[in-house]
Amino acid sequence: MNEYQIVSLISLTGFLILVAWSFRSRDVNWKKGLYMAGAWAGIFAIVILFVDIVR
Numbered sequence: 001m002n003e004y005q006i007v008s009l010i011s012l013t014g015f016l017i018l019v020a021w022s023f024r025s026r027d028v029n030w031k032k033g034l035y036m037a038g039a040w041a042g043i044f045a046i047v048i049l050f051v052d053i054v055r
Helices: 005-026 030-054
Strands: none
Touching: none
């Protein structure tokens, strides 16, 4: 593991902590959180497919 991978791993861990803290402060349960994450993943997938088709 080089220094760039270590920095990436530390920042990813920090981002996950921030997201979990945000969910807890807004009283979002895991089921609703996973639903919202799936919705965002679907939106990004649709946009990526649209851009790929237009190209």
